[in-house]
Amino acid sequence: MPNHIYDKDNLIRRLEAYLGKTFEEIDNKGMFKHVQDFNLQKGIAGSIVEQCIFEYPPDTKQEADLIIVDGTENVKTELKTTGMLIQEKPRRHYVAKEPMSITAVGVYDIAEQEFETSHFWQKLEHMLIIYYYYAANHAVSAYEYKDFPVVGYEFHEFSAEDVEVLKNDWEHVRALCAKVVSHHSGPRDKSWKAAVKQEYIDVHGELRRVLSYIDLAPKFPPRFRLKKPTLSSIIAKHFGYDLEQLPGRYVSISDIDSKCRELTKLYAGENIRQLINRFNLELQTDGQLSMKGVAEKIVIAMFGGTAKKLNQIDLFERFGLIAKTIAFTSKGGRTEDMKLYHIDFSEMIRENVIDDDGTERAMTFEDSDMYAYFADHALLCIMFQEAPENPETKYRPNSLSSNVFLGFKRIVFSDEFIDTKVRKLWEDTRDKIMNHKLTDVIQKRSDGTTVILKNGEVSTAPNFLKGSENDVFVRGSGKDSSMHNKTECVNGIRMLPQYVWIKGLSVVEELKQTPEI
Structure with missing residues (x-):
């Protein structure tokens, strides 16, 4: 693949020239003008980086994207483009917008692989990460990515300790898949795959308790992903937001x-x-x-x-x-x-997403x-x-x-808890906002009298799901519900900043069911 080979020094000079530029300024192929006509296998951001900065067409191979010539070494390197948000506290810094997709799990044959030669490790061993700032506080269309700037890049290699964590995670996934496959004998035909798929779907949730840096995208076939917190830690180190390193060795x-x-x-x-x-x-x-x-x-x-x-x-x-x-x-x-x-209410009511292969869906x-x-x-x-x-x-x-x-x-949190309590809140909140069922409710005391604030205002709150209706609920947070504290507005209704909460009794029940550490 001759077009995928780059001298590292020349590549650094090329990347430096693009820092601070928006995707629209980088776009030399008219991709934003004809966004629907392009094969956006990695979304618009990844496609702009691949086709306009690195000047090669999209591909879906499981091998690493690039070969970077560094002195006498030819280093197989995976190209990743990742979006970042700005978090204000405890001080202003970048965080990951979403998990980083790595590669397909290969439920049916991962048991035959070894970590060191796995597709998973080939994708992670050497990465070139292109960072862009997702400069919007709401979900945007592919076209609106044109205003987002590229703000950094990193030739990333994991430390020996991090590699051990990743290997432990991968081996947990391999062990589960191997166990599932071992339960199903016979020819590996369509019905065999269907049986393996169903058992995997039924049991994969148990991995969440043992995985450290990665998770699996919640669909089948699953994909390995670096968790948002793990990616945020990588971002923090690169951009100089120093997090304290504790003494001791923690590899799982x-x-x-x-x-x-x-x-x-x-x-x-x-x-x-x-x-x-x-x-x-x-x-x-x-x-x-x-x-x-x-x-x-x-x-x-x-x-x-x-x-x-x-x-x-x-x-x-x-x-x-x-x-x-x-x-x-x-x-x-x-x-x-x-x-x-x-x-984030703009994210809450997002209607469409773009998959890793560029497919847009609900x-x-x-x-x-x-x-x-x-x-x-x-x-x-x-x-x-x-x-x-x-x-x-x-x-x-x-x-x-x-x-x-x-x-x-x-x-x-168990699959059952997430699929019942959490899903109920998500669906209820979206329904009220998107179908205009959200109302501002006058707050009453137990005796039916209206709650009046010290400044004389009537206390009101939106009719989001309450703790009396679900173990996971929405509640505003502020000194009181007076109008000057209502800094958010949804569907024209001013409200306190709204947070997701869990009922105290539910926490106690979860703790009772949780084994001692």
């Missing part, structure tokens, strides 16, 4: 579980005040402590870190772990409802950010319990510093 999610077991053995039973003193943490007085804030600092210290926030820790970002503080009542009962993430639940959040992340729950009542004095300490550390659990 089970290594984190082992560390959590070690920490539980060391510190379970100690209260917050004792832990603050043990780790020499400088925190505010009891009256100003927040459970989330103090627990974050304690857990970071337990893991040997110094960052102020858990989302500034590389380990949690790479493995897609979202740390959440759980405070049980003294009897182990209901905890508070848990806020998860802010809803949006499904499995394509959504909501599905990805629950499927790609695990909740690392740091558990505390309120101090019990003194049986003699009937006095229960109400100081936050008396809460006792219990340990950790890692919630991985």
Whole structure:
């Protein structure tokens, strides 16, 4: 493939010339003027990069895209184009817009492969990643990509530790596929493939608990993907957004579980005040402590870190772990409802998506950010319990510093939970917005009287699914529901910023069903 061979120094000069340019400025083939006439096998962004920057036609081979001549070496390199969004907190930085598709899984024959020679590793061993900024806060058509700029590129190679993580992940997938195939004897005809496919669909969800850096696209045939958190970690390093590196070696999610077991053995039973003193943490007085804030600092210290926030820790970002503080009542009962993430309503009502082969089709639940959040992340729950009542004095300490550390659990949401509770919220929210069923409801007290705010305004909220209707629900977040706090507008209705939440009782039930770490 002579047109796919590039001298590295010349290629760097070529790429440097395109930095800061929009896809429209890069387009030297009139692709945006005739976007429907082109074979966009990798979407418009990937096609512009391939055909206009690298000047070669699209292909669907499983081999690496490029050969890059670096001195005396000819390096087979996979070309990837990935979009980024800007996240404002804790400080402004790029994050991955979506997972990075790698290659097809090959359910029927992956058992016959070895990692080092697999299509999967051939695609990942050497990558040239072209980064562009998705400069829109809503879903756009292929034509509207013309305004998005190319902002960076990277010749990426994984560290030895990361390779071990990827190999572990791949072997988990191979083992599951091999087990499924072994259950079906006979000739490998159409009916055999149908039986293997059905069993794979039935059982593949169990992989989510053991996969670290990758997931499988939720359709058949499945594709390997780098998870959004893993890709965001790569992006952070490239663009200089430094996440803290914790001491220790973690090459699988089970290594984190082992560390959590070690920490539980060391510190379970100690209260917050004792832990603050043990780790020499400088925190505010009891009256100003927040459970989330103090627990974050304690857990970071337990893991040997110094960052102020858990989302500034590389380990949690790479493995897609979202740390959440759980405070049980003294009897182990209901905890508070848990806020998860802010809803992007433009993404929520997206109607079409473009697959890796360039095919445009209708949006499904499995394509959504909501599905990805629950499927790609695990909740690392740091558990505390309120101090019990003194049986003699009937006095229960109400100081936050008396809460006792219990340990950790890692919630991985089941297929059933995602396909029922989460899907219900996604479908209900889309239906209300897209079919104009969204209304602004006057808030009432239990006695039927209208809630009036301190400034005299009537309290209102949109009729999104509530916690009384579903375990996963939507709720606004703000100081109060006065008009100046309603900074979002959907279908002409002003509202507080809206977040996805899980009911406290549901969290408790998930924790009961989750094995101890």
